[in-house]
Amino acid sequence: MRDSNARCDAAYVDPTTVVPDCYDRAANPGARAWFKETADELLELTAGYLDLLDRYGVAWVRLTTDAPGRVTYEDDVQVVAV
Numbered sequence: 001m002r003d004s005n006a007r008c009d010a011a012y013v014d015p016t017t018v019v020p021d022c023y024d025r026a027a028n029p030g031a032r033a034w035f036k037e038t039a040d041e042l043l044e045l046t047a048g049y050l051d052l053l054d055r056y057g058v059a060w061v062r063l064t065t066d067a068p069g070r071v072t073y074e075d076d077v078q079v080v081a082v
Helices: 002-011 040-055
Strands: 032-035 071-074 078-081
Touching: 002 040, 032 040
Parallel strands: none
Antiparallel strands: 032 078, 071 078
8 A cells, every 4th residue: 555655656746745725624615625536547546545445344425526616736646526
């Protein structure tokens, strides 16, 4: 998992380095990150994390939407929205 985390950190922007308050609890309560459907490589990287959750019986749900809410950050692979 450390290798996968490092690969993601190196390949994709941390939204808070561009918009520091995109997750601010007062300004943007409940803000969450969404991967865009077109972010194939990033979505493929999540498979190992999902396998780990399955292995330990941790329930998860794939949630999709065309309307994530008020966007506080967006790039080519991800959106942070309230």
